Amino acid sequence: xxxxxxxxxxxxxxxxxxxxxxxxxxxxxxxxQIVCLLGxxxxxxxxxxxxxxxxFLPSAGTASINGWDILTHPQKVRxxxxxxxxxxxxxxxxxxxxxxxxxxxxxxxxxxxxKYQIRQMANLLDMHDFIDKKIDxxxxxxxxxxxxxxxxxxxxxxxxxxxxxxxxxxxxxxxxITFIRECxxxxxxxxxxxxxxxxxxxxxxxxxxxxxxxxxxxGTLEELRADTGQTDLDDIFVSxxxxxxxxxxxxxxxx
Numbered sequence: 001x002x003x004x005x006x007x008x009x010x011x012x013x014x015x016x017x018x019x020x021x022x023x024x025x026x027x028x029x030x031x032x033q034i035v036c037l038l039g040x041x042x043x044x045x046x047x048x049x050x051x052x053x054x055x056f057l058p059s060a061g062t063a064s065i066n067g068w069d070i071l072t073h074p075q076k077v078r079x080x081x082x083x084x085x086x087x088x089x090x091x092x093x094x095x096x097x098x099x100x101x102x103x104x105x106x107x108x109x110x111x112x113x114x115k116y117q118i119r120q121m122a123n124l125l126d127m128h129d130f131i132d133k134k135i136d137x138x139x140x141x142x143x144x145x146x147x148x149x150x151x152x153x154x155x156x157x158x159x160x161x162x163x164x165x166x167x168x169x170x171x172x173x174x175x176x177i178t179f180i181r182e183c184x185x186x187x188x189x190x191x192x193x194x195x196x197x198x199x200x201x202x203x204x205x206x207x208x209x210x211x212x213x214x215x216x217x218x219g220t221l222e223e224l225r226a227d228t229g230q231t232d233l234d235d236i237f238v239s240x241x242x243x244x245x246x247x248x249x250x251x252x253x254x255x
Contacts, residue, residue, distance in 0.1 A: 001189050002029040002052065002158060006061035008213075009047050009110035017108035023049040023213035024061065026213065029206070031157070031192050034184050036204035037193040038237070041163035045193035046085070049162050052191075053083040054137045066157050066189075079107075092215065096127065096146040099135060100153055107154040121149045124182060125175050141172035143147040150180065159183050161192040177203060209237060216240045 004194060009022040022044045029035035037045050050056045052063055054074040062069055068076040091099055104114035122128050123208040125145045130138060135146060144164070152159060161180065165173035180203060183190050194200055200207055201221060209224075215225060217240045224232060228239040 001031050001067075002035075002063065002065055002191055003062075003120040004028070004048070004052070004063045007048065007051060007058050007063055008060040008070060009044075009051055009056060010059040018233075020059075021213050022051065022058075025210065025213070025215055026061075027208045027215065027218055029189050031189045032187045033205045034119060034180060034190045034192070034203055035206045035208060036200040037191060037208050037210060038195070038200050038204075039193075039198070039216075040195055040234075043195075043210045045195075045210065046162055047213075049083070049085070049160050049191070049193060052160060053085075054078060079154070080156050081158050081160065082154070082156040082160075083160045084148055084151040084164055090135045090143055090146065093134065095134055096131045096138070096142070096149075099146060100149050103150045104153045109154060111229070116155050117155065118149065121152075124179055125149070141168050144168060144172065144176070148176065156188075158189045159191070161190070163193055163195070163197070165194075197237065201233050207233075208241060211241060211244065216244060 004025055007022055007025045008020065010018050010020045013019050025044070026049060037048065039045050047056065051058050052065065052070065054070055054077050058070070062071050064070065065077045066080040068080060070077050094102070099112050100118055102130065104117065109117070118131070122131050127145050130142050135143060138146070148164070164176050165181070167177070180190055180192060204221065206218065206220055207224060208218045219227070221233065224236050228236050230236045230239050250255050
């Protein structure tokens with residue numbers, strides 16, 4: 001599971017000021033559950049995921065992945081985590097199979113296990129037609145599938161996907177959504193981010209809305225609908241922002 005505890009991340013800007021990208025964020029994601037981190041561009045989704053994957057150190061707070069704290073046991077976190085970001089580097093001179101095999105070896109997998117994992121994922125993501133093509137000649141959708149397999153070749157319990165369908169055609173996006181559901185069926189913990197409301201409505205067991213780095217609301221779609229009286233997720237999201245703004249105005253008048 002994932003447990004995020006009062007997590008904050010602040011960056012120094014070029015003009016000398018500080019920017020708080022994540023602000024006291026707390027939430028959990030359980031095994032066998034798909035949790036959607038939902039927010040507009042710049043809300044703090046990617047920064048949160050990079051902190052969870054140990055790419056960034058938090059400025060305050062902490063988090064745990066499958067019981068391992070990101071500050072005290074970062075190597076164990078990486079062993080238990082598969083992380084797909086929007087800027088995963090690919091080695092264009094290698095084929096998809098060569099690239100995935102290379103990372104499998106880095107994770108210490110034996111050759112038989114690597115071949116098995118590649119075969120299973122190629123079946124699931126429909127990759128057999130291009131798995132042996134050089135990455136340089138692949139489409140964006142093909143590259144995204146290679147990136148996914150590279151990220152989860154070690155069969156981790158926790159999966160984190162940062163906007164995994166962004167910019168992809170409808171068929172490739174459907175393949176990836178199918179894969180995310182399969183992860184859930186295998187009892188894995190899945191956290192994915194998106195700003196596409198329809199995507200969250202379709203597959204999320206729980207939605208964690210963030211705005212300006214902080215928690216806006218969280219719950220199942222049914223719970224969020226009941227709380228706001230709205231049906232569509234985009235209307236629910238706007239309703240929470242309006243509620244937050246109203247509360248801030250009331251507090252400002254009180255002081």
